[in-house]
Amino acid sequence: xxxxxxxxxxxxxxxxxxxxxxxxxxxxxxxxxxxxxxxxxxxxxxxxxxxxxxxxxxxxxxxxxxxxxxxxxxxxxxxxxxxxxxxxxxxxxxxxxxxxxxxxxxxxxxxxxxxxxxxxxxxxxxxxxxxxxxxxxxxxxxxxxxxxxxxxxxxxxxxxxxxxxxxxxxxxxxxxxxxxxxxxxxxxxxxxxxxxxxxxxxxxxxxxxxxxxxxxxxxxxxxxxxxxxxxxxxxxxxxxxxxxxxxxxxxxxxxxxxxxxxxxxxxxxxxxxxxxxxxxxxxxxxxxxxxxxxxxxxxxxxxxxxxxxxxxxxxxxxxxxxxxxxxxxxxxxxxxxxxxxxxxxxxxxxxxxxxxxxxxxxxxxxxxxxxxxxxxxxxxxxxxxxxxxxxxxxxxxxxxxxxxxxxxxxxxxxxxxxxxxxxxxxxxxxxxxxxxxxxxxxxxxxxx
Numbered sequence: 001x002x003x004x005x006x007x008x009x010x011x012x013x014x015x016x017x018x019x020x021x022x023x024x025x026x027x028x029x030x031x032x033x034x035x036x037x038x039x040x041x042x043x044x045x046x047x048x049x050x051x052x053x054x055x056x057x058x059x060x061x062x063x064x065x066x067x068x069x070x071x072x073x074x075x076x077x078x079x080x081x082x083x084x085x086x087x088x089x090x091x092x093x094x095x096x097x098x099x100x101x102x103x104x105x106x107x108x109x110x111x112x113x114x115x116x117x118x119x120x121x122x123x124x125x126x127x128x129x130x131x132x133x134x135x136x137x138x139x140x141x142x143x144x145x146x147x148x149x150x151x152x153x154x155x156x157x158x159x160x161x162x163x164x165x166x167x168x169x170x171x172x173x174x175x176x177x178x179x180x181x182x183x184x185x186x187x188x189x190x191x192x193x194x195x196x197x198x199x200x201x202x203x204x205x206x207x208x209x210x211x212x213x214x215x216x217x218x219x220x221x222x223x224x225x226x227x228x229x230x231x232x233x234x235x236x237x238x239x240x241x242x243x244x245x246x247x248x249x250x251x252x253x254x255x256x257x258x259x260x261x262x263x264x265x266x267x268x269x270x271x272x273x274x275x276x277x278x279x280x281x282x283x284x285x286x287x288x289x290x291x292x293x294x295x296x297x298x299x300x301x302x303x304x305x306x307x308x309x310x311x312x313x314x315x316x317x318x319x320x321x322x323x324x325x326x327x328x329x330x331x332x333x334x335x336x337x338x339x340x341x342x343x344x345x346x347x348x349x350x351x352x353x354x355x356x357x358x359x360x361x362x363x364x365x366x367x368x369x370x371x372x373x374x375x376x377x378x379x380x381x382x383x384x385x386x387x388x389x390x391x392x393x394x395x396x397x398x399x400x401x402x403x404x405x406x407x408x409x410x411x412x413x414x415x416x417x418x419x420x421x422x423x424x425x426x427x428x429x430x431x432x433x434x435x436x437x438x439x440x441x442x443x444x445x446x447x448x
Contacts, residue, residue: 041359043417044367048427051369051416054362058300065264065298074203074211074235077138077147084136088122090114118143138205148204151213153196158219195224211235266296296363305358312355319347331388333395334403345376345408352410360414370414372424380407 046054069075113126116136131150138147167188171180201213212234217226230244238260245253256266295303323344326336358372385402386395412424 041361041366041368044362044365044369045417046369047418048370048414048416048420048422052427055301055369058298061300062264062298065259065262068237068259069239072235072237072239073138073205074237077136077149077203077205077210080138080140080142081134081136081147081149083140084116084123090123090125116145118145146206147210149201150204151199151201153199156195156197156217156219158195158224195219195226209236263296263299265298267294269293300362300364302361302363303358304361305356307356309355312351315351315355316348319344319351323347328395329393331390334384334386334405338404338406341406342376342378342408345410349374349376349410368417370416373413373415373421374410375413375421376408377411378406379409379411381405382407 044051111128111130111132113128113131113133113135114123115126116122116134117124118137131152133148133150135145135148137143137145167184168186169182169184172183173179174181195217196215197217197219199213199215202209203211203213213232214234215231216229218228219225220227225247228244228246231242233239233241240258240261241256243255245251252269254266254268257264293303293305293307297303323340326333326340330336352374360369360372361367362369382405383402384405385398387398387401387403388394389396413421414424414427415421
């Protein structure tokens with residue numbers, strides 16, 4: 001969990017998020033901090049090559065701020081706890097095996113002391129009615145249990161069901177109806193656990209506090225999903241990671257990583273999407289709404305964007321509905337299918353570009369580095385070893401002839417001040433040798 005959180009900062013620096021361009025900011029969505037001002041910044045006068053040198057320098061500044069995470073005892077301990085939970089799955093939430101570290105920070109009435117037995121490679125549980133505690137080695141190479149993660153929660157009174165024992169049943173033939181029917185032999189056994197209004201956890205290594213975890217939730221009546229939630233991890237190395245959201249007609253989500261209260265990476269998003277409907281699997285476009293996004297890398301760089309997701313998806317559906325799938329039973333199928341693929345991609349590109357805008361800006365310089373636009377690009381031409389038989393009106397396999405089937409995709413490009421357009425993947429995969437080396441060294445440090 002911790003490693004993934006920290007890696008997001010570097011990944012965001014090296015590969016700007018995929019999104020698109022060419023619409024005005026939608027101010028009906030709760031705009032993120034300084035978003036409108038950032039989108040309206042003037043272009044930088046630097047050339048694309050000069051921007052590469054600048055971005056590499058900014059990336060190395062970010063890596064320097066993350067340097068202490070490579071040796072953080074708290075992060076290493078949490079990594080090892082996650083590894084041990086994978087080795088021996090435990091069930092501290094009724095019926096929910098394979099729990100993650102994040103799961104134990106979202107309970108209120110589950111207790112027990114779990115001690116890692118290194119020789120048996122398993123957790124040994126001691127019954128407790130007052131606390132939830134994990135005793136384990138702080139490092140992968142450690143054999144003694146020198147780390148303790150203890151957790152206490154305050155119940156919100158909101159209860160959810162968890163299956164303790166799954167039902168047992170079988171299909172049997174009913175001679176009266178002449179059909180098979182499912183018969184439950186043993187009903188499922190369900191337990192309940194309470195969601196917390198707050199949880200506080202402490203990680204100690206050799207009896208010295210290494211990190212704290214704090215979670216707070218606010219629930220509306222009858223809803224098992226919190227309306228407001230805030231989760232903060234603080235390590236004694238000076239790092240603070242926070243994640244929060246507030247759900248409503250205008251929902252907001254944010255996450256940030258700081259060192260000694262200085263920003264490393266911050267992500268904030270405002271959205272009119274109907275969150276509960278999307279969680280329930282209702283993916284119709286009217287639930288998608290509009291959104292604004294701001295990613296801040298240190299105090300210098302920012303990725304800013306907004307999207308009318310509902311209108312974009314409707315436009316894509318219109319494109320698809322106006323196109324007719326080519327018939328396979330024609331002599332021009334492969335050329336028609338190639339044209340269909342191109343037209344579908346071109347329509348999608350227009351729909352996305354018209355409803356989304358993304359820009360990479362330098363906050364320090366007060367300039368826009370580049371806009372991100374999408375272009376339709378042929379990504380593959382497949383040779384199909386078939387020829388049309390006019391006598392039988394069928395495609396037949398051939399060793400001497402064939403057709404070509406083209407596939408297209410919507411590819412992000414960076415558009416600079418001089419109208420130079422460079423494929424984003426190509427731009428960020430070349431010219432950053434020092435940053436890439438430092439990034440690889442940073443990631444390698446977590447293989448412990």
